[in-house]
Amino acid sequence: MTLDPDPVDTETTSGTPSVGDDAARRAAAALVAGLPPSAAVWCSGVRKRYGRRPAVQDVSLEVGRGEVVGLLGPNGAGKTTVIKMLLGLTHPDAGEVMLLGRPATDPAARARVGYLPELFRYQPWLSASEVLALHARLAGSGVPTQQQLDCLALVGLAERARDRVGGFSKGMQQRLGLAVALVAKPELVILDEPTSALDPLGRADVRDIVLDLKSRGVAVLLNSHLIGEVERVCDRVVILGRCNGHSRSGTGPRCPGHRSARRRACRISLEDRLLGILRADQGDDR
Ligand SMILES: Nc1ncnc2c1ncn2[C@@H]1O[C@H](COP(=O)(O)OP(=O)(O)OP(=O)(O)O)[C@@H](O)[C@H]1O
Ligand SMILES: [Mg+2]
Numbered sequence: 658m659t660l661d662p663d664p665v666d667t668e669t670t671s672g673t674p675s676v677g678d679d680a681a682r683r684a685a686a687a688l689v690a691g692l693p694p695s696a697a698v699w700c701s702g703v704r705k706r707y708g709r710r711p712a713v714q715d716v717s718l719e720v721g722r723g724e725v726v727g728l729l730g731p732n733g734a735g736k737t738t739v740i741k742m743l744l745g746l747t748h749p750d751a752g753e754v755m756l757l758g759r760p761a762t763d764p765a766a767r768a769r770v771g772y773l774p775e776l777f778r779y780q781p782w783l784s785a786s787e788v789l790a791l792h793a794r795l796a797g798s799g800v801p802t803q804q805q806l807d808c809l810a811l812v813g814l815a816e817r818a819r820d821r822v823g824g825f826s827k828g829m830q831q832r833l834g835l836a837v838a839l840v841a842k843p844e845l846v847i848l849d850e851p852t853s854a855l856d857p858l859g860r861a862d863v864r865d866i867v868l869d870l871k872s873r874g875v876a877v878l879l880n881s882h883l884i885g886e887v888e889r890v891c892d893r894v895v896i897l898g899r900c901n902g903h904s905r906s907g908t909g910p911r912c913p914g915h916r917s918a919r920r921r922a923c924r925i926s927l928e929d930r931l932l933g934i935l936r937a938d939q940g941d942d943r
Pocket of ligand 1: 711738775
């Protein structure tokens with residue numbers, strides 16, 4: 658957890674700062690400066706039930722600053738629900754969540770997070786650049802217009818900046834969603850199946866964008882069913898299994914390989930590990 662230096666009250670009850678208060682403040686600031694930064698996102702023992710059906714059961718995970726973590730699991734395992742709880746969009750029935758060192762519901766933390774939802778729809782009457790400008794304003798950050806246009810260019814929509822999003826194809830809408838997630842220069846980016854509608858070129862663009870985020874120290878949580886994609890960019894994976902309607906989490910192998918041989922070895926183990934978990938969950942002992 659990070660400590661905020663500014664709420665410290667330097668005044669005594671008489672309204673005059675005291676020497677003792679000043680020394681205490683300096684000592685506290687030195688203590689905070691020596692602490693490692695809080696995780697980009699952290700949760701412990703989160704659970705969620707919809708009616709009588711458990712959607713997420715006891716999931717704990719952490720994404721460190723500058724780390725790229727993959728979130729894998731079968732359909733219905735609870736990946737999107739976990740993401741929504743991490744972002745404070747869905748209230749967990751139990752467990753704790755911290756976002757950039759603050760409670761997930763704190764607007765100050767959420768303003769520093771970029772999020773590409775699994776399912777979304779922008780106002781169809783707005784142009785792509787208007788959608789981006791709106792979200793830059795919602796994030797509360799003064800993003801210069803040129804930076805917004807650069808962001809559209811990054812996702813391959815420079816030519817369509819003035820077009821209404823109601824006329825966009827599925828893949829173009831997903832590209833715009835990615836631009837929205839990136840426009841306010843977030844410290845943490847959460848992508849829920851960012852490439853499900855993208856062509857191979859778009860998928861390669863997303864891979865490059867994630868690697869660029871990582872090189873700039875931005876943390877990324879990536880939910881994707883494309884194991885090759887996850888393997889290429891992620892430092893670590895978390896696997897949510899489905900076990901009689903319960904989800905469980907586990908840490909997969911590290912995938913640091915930049916050399917093709919290591920990458921291939923890594924893919925085999927990651928795929929095998931994932932298939933092993935999925936088959937075990939379904940009582941299939943192939
Ligand atoms: N709003 C909701 N109301 C009722 N049940 C829900 C709701 N959202 C999710 N669920 C249920 O919670 C479980 C987990 O759903 P979730 O969308 O988190 O899975 P997922 O791992 O993201 O799946 P997918 O890979 O298909 O996207 C499912 O059984 C789903 O039916
Ligand atoms: Mg999902």
